[in-house]
Amino acid sequence: MGISINVNAKQDYSYLFQSLSTSSGSGLGNLNFLSDYASIKNGSYGKLMKAYYAKDSGSSVKAASSDDKTDAKKSISTASDSAKTLLEIEKSADSMKESADKLLTKGTKSVFAKKNVTTRDEYGFDTTTKEYDTDAIYKAVADFTQSYNALLDKVSDSESTTILNKGTSLVNMTKSNEKLLADIGITIGKDNTLTIDEEAFKKADMNTVKSLFNSTGSYGYNVSAQASMIDYAAERESSKANTYTVSGTYSNAYSTGSILDSMF
Numbered sequence: 001m002g003i004s005i006n007v008n009a010k011q012d013y014s015y016l017f018q019s020l021s022t023s024s025g026s027g028l029g030n031l032n033f034l035s036d037y038a039s040i041k042n043g044s045y046g047k048l049m050k051a052y053y054a055k056d057s058g059s060s061v062k063a064a065s066s067d068d069k070t071d072a073k074k075s076i077s078t079a080s081d082s083a084k085t086l087l088e089i090e091k092s093a094d095s096m097k098e099s100a101d102k103l104l105t106k107g108t109k110s111v112f113a114k115k116n117v118t119t120r121d122e123y124g125f126d127t128t129t130k131e132y133d134t135d136a137i138y139k140a141v142a143d144f145t146q147s148y149n150a151l152l153d154k155v156s157d158s159e160s161t162t163i164l165n166k167g168t169s170l171v172n173m174t175k176s177n178e179k180l181l182a183d184i185g186i187t188i189g190k191d192n193t194l195t196i197d198e199e200a201f202k203k204a205d206m207n208t209v210k211s212l213f214n215s216t217g218s219y220g221y222n223v224s225a226q227a228s229m230i231d232y233a234a235e236r237e238s239s240k241a242n243t244y245t246v247s248g249t250y251s252n253a254y255s256t257g258s259i260l261d262s263m264f
Contacts, residue, residue, distance in 0.1 A: 079240035080160040086238040089158060092151040093231035099147040100224035103140050103213040111140045112210050132206040138198060141213065145186065145194040148174075148223070152192060155230065160237050166230045173226065177212065177219045184209050 079086070103111060114130035121127065155167035171192045174181070178188055185200030201209075213220035 079237050081158050081163075081237060083238060085154075085157050086234045089151075089154045089163065089234040090231050090238070092147070092154040093227045093234065096147040096151045096227040097224050097231070099140075099144040100213075100220045100227065103144060103220050104218075104224065106214070110214065111136050112206070112214050134202045134206065137206060137209060138196075138201050141184075141186075141201065141209065142196055142198075144213070144220070144223075145196050149193040151227065151230070158234075160233065162233045163230060163237065166226065166233055170223065170226045170230070173219070173222055180208065180212055180219070184212065 081089075105111065107113070112132065115133050116128050117131040118126050118128045152167065152171070155163060155170075158164055158167075174188060174192070174194070181188070181194075184204040185197040187195050187197075189195060212218055215221065
């Protein structure tokens with residue numbers, strides 16, 4: 001079988017294959033491979049396609065609007081909050097629990113463990129006594145108040161009834177200890193956030209501070225427990241919002257089929 005190619009210097013590239021032929025009569029001689037290319041290049045092909053699809057532009061084919069996409073997302077999630085909001089609540093709850101647990105630590109690693117403090121009187125005699133490290137205690141309690149305020153801020157962004165109720169319980173618990181907190185220099189603002197006065201705190205009775213933050217059933221203990229409950233509520237709510245897990249699998253809330261069904 002022989003193939004002959006006759007190339008003439010033409011600006012129309014489709015002419016290149018116009019004389020392609022075979023002795024077997026397979027029909028290659030009638031092919032014009034680059035004619036479509038010329039049509040695309042000069043724009044006539046695009047105009048033809050636009051004219052064709054313009055007839056159906058108002059019926060079966062249309063681009064998804066932002067509202068359509070939003071509805072699709074909502075249809076595959078029964079969570080009251082976005083995954084981002086819930087993640088921030090979980091992080092803040094964990095931070096709150098860490099701050100409270102640091103104050104709850106007992107033994108030699110406790111922030112309330114007394115240290116030897118040596119003082120010298122006017123006659124030059126040294127006296128060593130066991131004292132609280134008020135600087136260390138203040139720092140720990142200040143961290144507690146900051147974590148508390150951050151958690152309230154994140155909880156206020158939620159639309160979940162369960163999470164909001166847990167937040168309300170936390171606020172009410174704090175208000176029930178308002179007098180004792182005031183005695184150590186911590187006040188509750190109109191927005192329910194905590195403010196600590198360093199000077200007043202360091203002058204306060206550290207035994208009162210310890211009773212508030214370092215014993216089972218204390219205010220600090222209950223705040224830690226409430227933070228855990230908020231964390232758990234956010235995690236439960238998050239399971240409704242996230243259909244794809246960090247391990248690369250779909251969560252139990254949805255199957256692949258139901259996700260696809262919700263989009264069409």
